Amino acid sequence: MTAIGKDLVGLEHLSPEQIRLILDTAEPFKEVSERPIKKVPALRGKTIVNLFFEASTRTRISFEFAEKRLSADTVNVAVSGSSVSKGETLVDTARNLEAMRIDMVVIRHGSSGAAQFLGSRIRSNVINAGDGKHEHPTQGLLDLLTIRDRHGRIAGLKVCLVGDILHSRVARSNLWGLTKLGAEVGVCGPRTLLPRGIEELGVQVFDRIEQAIEWADVLNVLRLQLERMEKGFIPSLREYYRVFGVTQERLAQARRDITVMHPGPMNRGVEIDSRVADGPHSVILDQVTNGVAIRMAVLYLLAGGKPELADAAKRGSAGGGAE
Amino acid sequence: MTPHNDRSILLDARAFARALQRMAVEITALAPAAEHLVLIGIQRRGVELAERLAQLIEKDGGPSVRRGALDITLYRDDLETVGPKPVIGETRIPGDLSDSHVVIVDDVLYTGRTVRAALDELADFGRPRRISLCVLVDRGGRELPIAADVVGKAVKTGPRDRVDVGVKELDGKDEVTVVRGGPA
Numbered sequence: 001m002t003a004i005g006k007d008l009v010g011l012e013h014l015s016p017e018q019i020r021l022i023l024d025t026a027e028p029f030k031e032v033s034e035r036p037i038k039k040v041p042a043l044r045g046k047t048i049v050n051l052f053f054e055a056s057t058r059t060r061i062s063f064e065f066a067e068k069r070l071s072a073d074t075v076n077v078a079v080s081g082s083s084v085s086k087g088e089t090l091v092d093t094a095r096n097l098e099a100m101r102i103d104m105v106v107i108r109h110g111s112s113g114a115a116q117f118l119g120s121r122i123r124s125n126v127i128n129a130g131d132g133k134h135e136h137p138t139q140g141l142l143d144l145l146t147i148r149d150r151h152g153r154i155a156g157l158k159v160c161l162v163g164d165i166l167h168s169r170v171a172r173s174n175l176w177g178l179t180k181l182g183a184e185v186g187v188c189g190p191r192t193l194l195p196r197g198i199e200e201l202g203v204q205v206f207d208r209i210e211q212a213i214e215w216a217d218v219l220n221v222l223r224l225q226l227e228r229m230e231k232g233f234i235p236s237l238r239e240y241y242r243v244f245g246v247t248q249e250r251l252a253q254a255r256r257d258i259t260v261m262h263p264g265p266m267n268r269g270v271e272i273d274s275r276v277a278d279g280p281h282s283v284i285l286d287q288v289t290n291g292v293a294i295r296m297a298v299l300y301l302l303a304g305g306k307p308e309l310a311d312a313a314k315r316g317s318a319g320g321g322a323e
Numbered sequence: 324m325t326p327h328n329d330r331s332i333l334l335d336a337r338a339f340a341r342a343l344q345r346m347a348v349e350i351t352a353l354a355p356a357a358e359h360l361v362l363i364g365i366q367r368r369g370v371e372l373a374e375r376l377a378q379l380i381e382k383d384g385g386p387s388v389r390r391g392a393l394d395i396t397l398y399r400d401d402l403e404t405v406g407p408k409p410v411i412g413e414t415r416i417p418g419d420l421s422d423s424h425v426v427i428v429d430d431v432l433y434t435g436r437t438v439r440a441a442l443d444e445l446a447d448f449g450r451p452r453r454i455s456l457c458v459l460v461d462r463g464g465r466e467l468p469i470a471a472d473v474v475g476k477a478v479k480t481g482p483r484d485r486v487d488v489g490v491k492e493l494d495g496k497d498e499v500t501v502v503r504g505g506p507a
Contacts (some may be wrong), residue, residue, distance in 0.1 A: 024410075025411065027411075028394065028411040028412065028413065028414065029411075031413070031414055032397070035447065035448065036447075036448065036449070037447040037448070039447070040397035040398060040444075040447075041397065041398055041443070042396075042397040042398075042399075070397075300397075
């Protein structure tokens with residue numbers, strides 16, 4: 001067992017200290033990506049399988065860069081999972097991977113709970129890269145790191161998640177991480193896309209984006225899945241933009257300096273105005289940069305740090321970052 | 324800690340200062356062309372020592388000395404024993420190292436594994452013309468064929484002994500103590 005457990009399935013099961021440890025460990029990894037040779041030997045000899053049952057570009061590439069910059073050997077498996085039933089596939093896959101003596105699996109899967117399921121069946125470390133509507137923990141962590149970079153802290157900040165909260169694993173990981181680190185969380189979106197009873201979790205609900213902008217220090221604008229319109233959750237994309245779009249004009253009304261985030265990929269002109277996405281409030285590309293550092297930190301922590309062998313390393317009083 | 328521990332002072336503040344002064348002179352002798360000199364401290368206490376040595380060299384009327392910091396955690400060959408909360412310090416390399424004379428500065432030289440890792444890491448930042456090693460305390464016990472060019476104080480120790488280096492910036496005072504842990 002490592003300092004953050006055997007697997008990273010979600011932020012729900014991590015303590016605030018464990019989340020801070022990951023964020024602090026990510027700090028030095030930012031610098032590794034700025035070196036002339038962007039590579040350290042920390043994970044030399046480890047074999048990592050990137051098992052993607054759902055399409056992903058950014059997350060898969062980000063994990064792959066993180067793995068390669070730590071000198072791990074990586075294999076990408078893209079499964080266009082449609083025909084096979086998920087239970088059988090995953091058990092079979094798990095057994096085959098174990099037989100090949102791998103060390104870690106990064107899994108993205110359309111079913112909530114897939115990462116937990118796999119982690120409980122193999123000895124290798126499992127990292128959840130997004131499972132159904134459950135969690136996307138490394139996205140949540142990189143959002144936390146980006147907020148901390150920009151504001152110097154997380155506790156006491158007001159962070160509003162905007163858009164499709166109901167179907168979003170990014171929203172779920174953000175909710176867990178932000179509340180554990182002491183932020184105030186709000187949500188804003190059409191009632192059809194908010195989970196029923198979300199107020200009971202201590203979350204502020206805003207029906208109008210103008211109110212959310214007035215309240216928040218940070219807006220995390222979620223991607224609107226275009227198929228939501230076909231399924232009747234929203235009347236039309238134009239209507240959505242008119243009512244909930246984060247536009248230049250609306251931000252101009254903000255009373256304080258507001259940070260705008262988006263996990264990507266963006267629908268410009270649907271949930272976010274192009275001028276906002278490319279403007280001074282946006283930290284969208286910082287999120288992408290931080291994503292590699294966060295994933296390096298998670299891989300590094302899961303690969304090492306066995307407490308029973310750790311006595312020798314306990315000297316020194318170095319602390320972490322702010323927060 | 325066993326009750327038989329025996330702690331003795333190897334360098335008090337004055338001896339510490341004298342050792343540093345002598346080391347600064349020896350570094351200058353190693354590298355007559357000071358504009359090529361780069362002092363790189365190994366996290367954590369090596370960084371403070373490198374800064375002090377650089378100041379001493381500059382005080383003697385020498386040109387300004389470039390300094391940097393190196394954290395070798397990610398280059399260790401024992402990741403699984405690093406501990407549950409590995410703290411990785413800052414790595415800061417001042418510009419291009421090719422054509423420079425790098426002096427690695429650390430507090431204690433023991434097995435040599437830290438220096439081995441530091442050499443590997445430096446190689447990923449460029450190709451210095453020369454690399455030297457400068458340590459405040461050489462306590463013997465090498466497991467690799469590595470030797471220091473500049474040594475503040477040499478002392479014979481056993482595997483159960485401990486050498487503690489304190490520096491003003493982090494520990495309140497400059498002091499080196501040896502804790503004897505009894506016969507191995």
